[in-house]
Amino acid sequence: MGPDNVFAVILGVCAFIFIIFFLWSVPVGLWITAKFAGVKVRPFRDLLAMRLRRVPPAALVNSLITATKAGLKINLDKLEAHFLAGGNVGRVVNALISADKAGIELPFERAAAIDLAGRNVLEAVQMSVKPKVIKTPPISAVAKNGVQVIATAQVTVRADIKKLVGGAGEDTVIARVGEGIVTTIGSSESHEAVLENPNTISKVVLGKGLDAGTAFEIVSIDIADVDIGINVGARLRKEQAEADTRVAQAKAEARRAMAKAEEQEMKALTKEMDAKVIEAESEIPLAMAEAFRSAKLGIMEYYRLRNLMADTDMRKAIAVSSNPEGGGSQDGVFSAI
Known part of the structure; x- marks a missing residue:
C-alpha cells in the first residue's frame, strides 16, 4: 500500500x-x-x-x-x-x-x-x-348553650395567578375556614339554631375575606355535614358540682376534727376541775376538826347541821319519787362528812 x-x-x-x-x-x-x-x-x-x-x-x-x-x-x-x-x-x-x-x-x-x-x-x-374543592376535616365548636357541634365544610377555591408567588397555600385556607366556623358556632345562642339554618355559617365565614394573602380565591363555602357532639356545658357543671361537693366535705371534715379536738380539750378540763373539787372536799374534815379544836363549832350546832342535811335529803328523795325525770344527787360542801 x-x-x-x-x-x-x-x-x-x-x-x-x-x-x-x-x-x-x-x-x-x-x-x-x-x-x-x-x-x-x-x-x-x-x-x-x-x-x-x-x-x-x-x-x-x-x-x-x-x-x-x-x-x-x-x-x-x-x-x-x-x-x-x-x-x-x-x-x-x-x-x-x-x-x-x-x-x-x-x-x-x-x-x-x-x-x-x-x-x-x-x-x-x-x-x-376549573375551581378545586377542598374538604375540611371535622371541626368541633361549642354553642352558647354548651352543646358541641361538629361541622364539615367544602371550600371551592380558584387559583389566583398573581398571588401564587408568596401566597399562602391550602393549609392556610383550611385553617382560616375552621377558625371562622368555630367563631360562628360559638356565637350562636344554641345548637338548634345552627341545625335549623347551617347556611348562616357559610355566609358569615365567606364574608370574612379569608382568602386575603393566599394564592387562592374562595368561590364558595358549603356546609357538607353538621352533627351534635357531647353536652360540654352539662359536663362542666357536673364537674363543678362534684368539685364543690369535695370542697364542702373537706370543710365539714375540718370542722368535725376541730369540734373533736375541742371536746377532748373540754374533757381534760373537766377532769382537772373534778380533781380540784376532790382535793377541796378532802380538806373539809380537816377544817371541821380545826373548828372543833378552836371552839368555833359546837357539838349541838354540828348535830343541828346534820339534821338539816338529813331533812334536805329526805325532801329531795320525795321530790325524785314524785318526779322521776327530774331526779338529781346532792352536791354540797358537806357531802364528804
Missing part, C-alpha cells in the same frame, strides 16, 4: 469521525423538524451551543415548536435560561398554552417564577379554569 492510499484511509477515518461528532453535536433531525415547523433554530449557535452547555436540545426545541404551533412567541434563550435555573420547561410551556386558550393573562416571566418557586404552574392554570 502506497503513501497515497494510507493518507486516503486516514483522511476517510477523520471524515467519518467528524461526521459522527457533527451528527451528535448538531441533531440534524431536530433541526429539520424545527425548520418545517416554522421555528428558527440555528444549528451551531443554538443546537451546538446547547450541547456544549449540557442542555438537551430536544427538550427545549420541542417545547418551542409546541408553543409556536399554539400561537405563542417565546424566545429560545429564555427557555434555556429557565432550564439552567432548574425549572421545568415543558410544564411552563403547557401552562402558557392553557392560559392563552382560557384567556388568562400569564407572561412567561411570571410562569417561570411560579415554577421556580416550587408550585405547579400548569395545575394552577387548570385550577383557575
